[in-house]
Amino acid sequence: MLEILYFASFREVLGKAQEELPVENYKTVECVLKDLAGRGEAWQQALKDNANLQIAVNHSVATRQTELNPGDEIAFFPPVTGG
Amino acid sequence: MLEILYFASFREVLGKAQEELPVENYKTVECVLKDLAGRGEAWQQALKDNANLQIAVNHSVATRQTELNPGDEIAFFPPVTGG
Amino acid sequence: MSLYSFVKVQVEDFDLSTEVKILRTGHKDIGAVVSFVGTVRDINEGDDISVLELEHYPGMTEKALENIRLEAHERWPLQSSLIIHRIGEMQPCDQIVLVAVTSRHREAAFEAAHFIMDYLKTNAPFWKKETFPNGETRWVDARVTDKEAETRWLK
Amino acid sequence: MSLYSFVKVQVEDFDLSTEVKILRTGHKDIGAVVSFVGTVRDINEGDDISVLELEHYPGMTEKALENIRLEAHERWPLQSSLIIHRIGEMQPCDQIVLVAVTSRHREAAFEAAHFIMDYLKTNAPFWKKETFPNGETRWVDARVTDKEAETRWLK
Numbered sequence: 001m002l003e004i005l006y007f008a009s010f011r012e013v014l015g016k017a018q019e020e021l022p023v024e025n026y027k028t029v030e031c032v033l034k035d036l037a038g039r040g041e042a043w044q045q046a047l048k049d050n051a052n053l054q055i056a057v058n059h060s061v062a063t064r065q066t067e068l069n070p071g072d073e074i075a076f077f078p079p080v081t082g083g
Numbered sequence: 084m085l086e087i088l089y090f091a092s093f094r095e096v097l098g099k100a101q102e103e104l105p106v107e108n109y110k111t112v113e114c115v116l117k118d119l120a121g122r123g124e125a126w127q128q129a130l131k132d133n134a135n136l137q138i139a140v141n142h143s144v145a146t147r148q149t150e151l152n153p154g155d156e157i158a159f160f161p162p163v164t165g166g
Numbered sequence: 167m168s169l170y171s172f173v174k175v176q177v178e179d180f181d182l183s184t185e186v187k188i189l190r191t192g193h194k195d196i197g198a199v200v201s202f203v204g205t206v207r208d209i210n211e212g213d214d215i216s217v218l219e220l221e222h223y224p225g226m227t228e229k230a231l232e233n234i235r236l237e238a239h240e241r242w243p244l245q246s247s248l249i250i251h252r253i254g255e256m257q258p259c260d261q262i263v264l265v266a267v268t269s270r271h272r273e274a275a276f277e278a279a280h281f282i283m284d285y286l287k288t289n290a291p292f293w294k295k296e297t298f299p300n301g302e303t304r305w306v307d308a309r310v311t312d313k314e315a316e317t318r319w320l321k
Numbered sequence: 322m323s324l325y326s327f328v329k330v331q332v333e334d335f336d337l338s339t340e341v342k343i344l345r346t347g348h349k350d351i352g353a354v355v356s357f358v359g360t361v362r363d364i365n366e367g368d369d370i371s372v373l374e375l376e377h378y379p380g381m382t383e384k385a386l387e388n389i390r391l392e393a394h395e396r397w398p399l400q401s402s403l404i405i406h407r408i409g410e411m412q413p414c415d416q417i418v419l420v421a422v423t424s425r426h427r428e429a430a431f432e433a434a435h436f437i438m439d440y441l442k443t444n445a446p447f448w449k450k451e452t453f454p455n456g457e458t459r460w461v462d463a464r465v466t467d468k469e470a471e472t473r474w475l476k
Contacts, residue, residue, distance in 0.1 A: 008293035142378075
């Protein structure tokens with residue numbers, strides 16, 4: 001399984017804070033994004049064409065090309081605004 | 084009269100924190116320094132040949148060329164080391 | 167994990183003097199303490215703010231903050247450093263974040279505190295949501311100037 | 322003179338939190354508070370220090386500090402600022418000086434606090450005298466690096 005997390009505006013727009021996905025189908029983050037983007041317009045806008053999309057895998061900054069392993073935690077969120 | 088003040092190492096070396104001098108004889112700070120330097124070797128070293136000599140007239144940074152008026156307060160001290 | 171951690175993500179407010187005192191304890195030869203406190207402004211981009219909500223990514227946030235702190239210790243000769251970032255709901259004037267560093271001399275302390283804040287702004291997973299007096303909400307946009315500030319420290 | 326002066330030369334110690342709270346009072350739209358605390362180091366140029374004595378030039382010192390403070394307000398958009406400098410006898414670890422500034426954004430606050438400290442170091446008439454464990458004393462020499470730090474701010 002893969003653990004998927006959504007934060008801030010992504011969580012609100014997608015109506016979901018987390019979910020689990022079967023790992024077998026996904027070699028890289030890009031594969032996950034492609035699949036999720038097929039869920040509808042909100043998903044496509046947030047995950048496919050969004051220059052603001054930030055990605056983390058296992059608490060480290062990642063890219064669409066980052067490779068995945070079973071049990072990985074993947075997070076999607078907008079640019080950070082703390083401090 | 085002129086009010087003369089000595090601070091820090093200058094006060095210790097010259098053995099004096101303040102004194103008054105008659106104003107008539109002194110047009111500029113240089114004139115005061117020349118006169119005081121004649122008091123002996125400690126005075127000469129501190130006031131004549133000392134690149135570390137700092138001068139203030141009436142609480143503002145001054146130079147040897149600063150002109151004096153009756154009642155002025157003149158201070159001699161080493162480079163500052165606060166903070 | 168040491169007994170006293172130098173990265174704290176917490177709901178509770180903090181006291182500047184208390185934290186600085188702890189930070190100095192046990193360190194010799196400290197001559198300079200620089201601290202930054204970020205506070206909730208009552209106005210942002212021209213609009214009145216009544217509530218600010220801070221969301222974070224538990225686990226990743228602490229790791230990101232600790233990495234920034236360790237990077238500062240690699241770049242400057244620091245004796246100690248501390249980052250506290252609050253989460254949850256805050257009102258105008260509330261304290262949001264504290265960064266404090268100690269060093270022998272002021273140059274390193276000023277630079278390191280500034281560096282930590284600039285990197286925190288663009289690298290630590292926190293998100294701000296504003297609530298206006300009429301009840302409407304807005305996620306705060308990332309500022310271009312924050313990204314520019316970060317580039318100043320590129321080696 | 323206003324009721325609350327933003328330049329204080331005093332024998333008494335100060336509390337960082339208390340001073341910052343006063344500094345923020347009555348000012349809207351503050352987002353950043355940067356403070357610097359200078360402390361007595363227990364070692365200077367390799368020698369143990371047991372007492373540090375601070376001498377100043379009453380009247381000129383306050384004027385010099387106020388001029389530096391006002392210059393910072395001219396250069397950066399600050400909401401408020403404060404300089405406290407202690408005089409008299411101090412021991413290692415004691416607080417000597419506090420500089421605190423508030424601003425809307427952190428950049429101005431960091432720069433202004435750093436500027437005030439750099440200028441204070443070379444322009445405010447204070448002198449330090451160290452006493453060693455054996456009772457001998459030494460006037461602290463001005464540091465070349467302090468003079469260099471000042472030139473960074475020349476316009």
